[in-house]
């Protein structure tokens with residue numbers, strides 16, 4: 327048996343909103359790091375998650391990004407800046423597309439996906455395409471014209487059909503990525519993320535909130551951790567939910583505080599899973615008028631506050 331050289335590098339995960347980038351990151355890491363909902367625009371900051379394997383020795387620093395759709399709002403613009411920045415300084419780019427989606431006029435390639443691949447290729451690093459959600463494609467041969475169209479139109483380093491949700495066909499993707507990384511080691515063993523636990527905790531509260539509220543409310547929500555104290559037996563967490571309209575406060579709290587209670591209890595379960603210990607969680611709700619429309623506030627509340 328020949329020993330293989332260690333390889334390590336950075337890979338940005340980009341793609342349109344809702345194609346499954348965050349789900350794929352979690353599946354690759356075998357751990358929930360990024361929050362996931364069925365709504366576009368869930369991921370707000372670039373999130374580093376390091377995949378590590380011993381044989382062959384590999385470290386892949388994945389950077390999950392907010393979706394790269396053309397932004398329509400101030401908050402959207404702030405998220406777009408964040409995604410664009412992540413493309414610099416990578417060894418390879420992983421573009422994720424939804425294998426079930428087609429473009430206009432039955433084009434097997436959606437124009438918005440094509441644009442993202444072009445942007446990624448312009449960086450000059452290898453681009454690997456993940457065709458995600460193949461679990462939803464009942465007739466697998468339907469994927470063939472799609473794969474043919476992609477390889478005809480772009481010079482991609484590789485294409486991998488997979489299911490992030492079903493953790494299906496992930497190893498071929500990891501093998502392709504490894505092949506494009508430089509030799510070396512970048513992180514200490516067991517290094518998972520650059521984000522403090524407080525940040526992950528705030529994200530889990532936001533995920534629960536997004537899942538329990540409807541329509542426009544979730545996009546106008548930020549979460550700040552006020553207290554994070556590790557006692558001998560429990561971790562005590564206090565968090566403030568920041569909404570941008572007075573009317574949203576009532577929606578989040580719900581009649582008799584019922585909704586906030588459910589948001590808190592779901593978030594607590596996720597937090598206990600993440601921290602592997604008992605958690606007491608206390609939630610507060612605060613109105614900060616129009617924070618999603620003010621670029622400075624939007625930057626502060628999406629990038630820093632949760633940490």
Ligand SMILES: Nc1nc2c(ncn2[C@@H]2O[C@H](COP(=O)(O)OP(=O)(O)O)[C@@H](O)[C@H]2O)c(=O)[nH]1
Nearest residue numbers: 344345346347348349362363364459489490491
């Ligand atoms: N059926 C199916 N759904 C998926 C798959 N990957 C992601 N999803 C769903 O797609 C939605 C968006 O996922 P998310 O990871 O938040 O997408 P992102 O916006 O690109 O980060 C969620 O409801 C996921 O459960 C997959 O492989 N198959």
Ligand SMILES: [Mg+2]
Nearest residue numbers: 347348368369
């Ligand atoms: Mg995401």
